[in-house]
Amino acid sequence: MVKPTQVTNTIRAHRFAHGEMTQADLAERVGVTRQTVIAIEQGRYSPSLEMAFQIARVFGRQLDEVFQYTAE
Amino acid sequence: MSYEEKNTWAFGVIAVVGYGIYWCILLPLIAQTPIPETPYVLPMIGTIVGAIVAGIFTGIGLGIFSRDRTKADQRDKEITRFGEQIGSSFIVLGGLGALVLAWVDADTFWIANVLYLGFVLSAVLSVIARLVAYGRGLHAW
Numbered sequence: 001m002v003k004p005t006q007v008t009n010t011i012r013a014h015r016f017a018h019g020e021m022t023q024a025d026l027a028e029r030v031g032v033t034r035q036t037v038i039a040i041e042q043g044r045y046s047p048s049l050e051m052a053f054q055i056a057r058v059f060g061r062q063l064d065e066v067f068q069y070t071a072e
Numbered sequence: 073m074s075y076e077e078k079n080t081w082a083f084g085v086i087a088v089v090g091y092g093i094y095w096c097i098l099l100p101l102i103a104q105t106p107i108p109e110t111p112y113v114l115p116m117i118g119t120i121v122g123a124i125v126a127g128i129f130t131g132i133g134l135g136i137f138s139r140d141r142t143k144a145d146q147r148d149k150e151i152t153r154f155g156e157q158i159g160s161s162f163i164v165l166g167g168l169g170a171l172v173l174a175w176v177d178a179d180t181f182w183i184a185n186v187l188y189l190g191f192v193l194s195a196v197l198s199v200i201a202r203l204v205a206y207g208r209g210l211h212a213w
């Protein structure tokens with residue numbers, strides 16, 4: 001029913017690189033629930049462009065350093 | 073499980089239980105009286121109002137015991153919208169069914185019950201779609 005996303009991300013790696021930031025901490029800083037952060041990390045939810053920018057900004061990175069698009 | 077996901081489960085359970093209670097009240101009445109004279113209005117109003125009240129109190133109760141409380145984020149809103157889109161098909165089918173019954177001068181019992189069934193099926197389908205979206209994912213890009 002739901003087409004798998006081709007947008008991958010390295011949020012988990014960035015969290016660990018930022019003092020082992022928890023999913024709850026990231027969720028708090030972006031203003032979403034922890035379940036949403038989990039879903040994004042696992043590729044079960046593609047965030048809006050604005051949310052993606054917010055996540056990248058938390059890590060002080062450019063958008064494409066956190067989110068990658070893998071074309072077929 | 074987030075507050076919104078728990079609320080979705082509760083909404084589905086309440087919709088099914090409410091409709092079940094309606095028929096538990098109605099079936100003995102149908103057995104005693106002819107269908108056009110069956111007093112279905114009060115049980116229908118009672119179960120609809122009861123389901124709304126139960127939904128409100130369950131939402132409050134879940135809010136008290138959930139850490140993320142009533143915070144519905146963008147994903148929750150997208151999933152809710154997705155569920156409503158899926159569920160609305162049964163609202164349309166229920167409306168069409170009632171329209172056809174009105175055309176053929178069917179008893180109001182049938183018209184009201186087709187509409188009620190449409191609402192319940194819409195709610196159930198919407199809940200299923202939302203739970204699948206919570207479990208399997210929803211992709212905006």
